[in-house]
Amino acid sequence: MSVFSEFTIADGLTVKNRIVKAAMEENLAGEQFLPSDGLINLYRTWAKGGTGMLITGNVMVDHRSMTGPGGVALEAHTDLTRFKQWAQAGQENGCKMMMQISHPGRQIYAALGGKVVAPSAVALEMGGASKMFAMPTPMTEDEIEQAIEHFAITASKAKQAGFDAVQVHGAHGYLVAQFLSPLSNQRDDQWGGSLQNRARFLLAIVARIKDKCGPDFPVAVKLNSADFQRGGFDVDDAKLVAKWLEKAGVCLIELSGGSYESPAMQGDTADQRTLAREAYFLEFAKEMRQSLTVPLMTTGGIRRLPVAQNVVVQGIELVGVASALAYCPDLPNQWQQQADYVAPVQTASFKSKSLRGMANMMLVSRQLGRMAAGKPVKQVSPVVTLAWSQWRMQKLVKRYKKQLG
Ligand SMILES: Cc1cc2nc3c(=O)[nH]c(=O)nc-3n(C[C@H](O)[C@H](O)[C@H](O)COP(=O)(O)O)c2cc1C
16 A cells, blocks of 8 residues: 555545645734635645645634634634635645634633633643733633534635535644543533533534534544543543444544643653653554544654655554655655655754744744745744744734634
């Protein structure tokens, strides 16, 4: 089996190869949370680069709760013109477009403001950085119902705009993952306690999307194989939840791991468990493969063709690539011409783990901004990039607060 072979994820959703661009928040929205020209241009560039499917950066289901100040939001009142252009740009060259839809819950920077809700009043525990986040308000029954509806509305508008599928972001410590984890979900009603109760929110979202969009519209989920925190959502939980998602008719489960508290998706864990140096979650994916028939994708640490190829050979249908595609938008085309090609991913070498993690994210973000503006990829200074992103975020926060009213 080759990464360059076709694969049918669901009826009407066939990808020309197994390489999928995983979600990367672009922070490139224009006014009113709409896709900007640059964002549309970025997806056209990726589509031309030979990737089989592009998963968008997380699109917010409620503009009052955003993961970042420059994010895109798609809500009941949103005009679809720019979303249609975005879908079409990403569908050039036979590529497919899946929109990732998300709610951050408690993972909202205090400086950003907005509505910070979560299953329970449990603040993020990030040592000295904890104060960057506000204490969340526990969601009422009505707020839970509204959030489920918001996910379904965003999905149905994505379908109307021409996206091929949606992906519910259930990983990385955002709202859905907060419900799944016993550390952040301490409710004693039908939404908390047993795993079945903690998974109710995610399963209700999937069911409501299927209700609104029809049973044939493909719905995927990004799920943590584990949170990598002691007492958190672990691989046995992930196996069960994945089984329930399979029964609920999801078309694809993307496996990742971690959260802001334990950034395993970047290869670092809070519980000291070590991840593979490349394809971080492949072993977890293989373990889950044994009890599941739903197509799986693993994302994290994939930069080289032999690693991508090994994922497919091990029975994981799709290969998720994020950072490497920010540094080399035509990576699949490059790999076809030169099998030992390695994307020039830049990494910061700061001693502090958290500063290093943040700088690596910002380095990727900066390349996305350059590509959106039609500029070539370039190695840049991590220090300057951190300063640049601070300055840019401040500007975007000001704009966000104005739009929030
Ligand atoms: C700048 C940046 C933004 C990201 N934004 C998202 C996001 O919006 N949604 C998501 O599920 N993952 C997001 N991720 C995580 C990636 O999808 C992926 O899981 C992670 O980067 C590991 O893959 P990689 O080693 O190929 O980069 C982001 C990663 C980066 C670097």
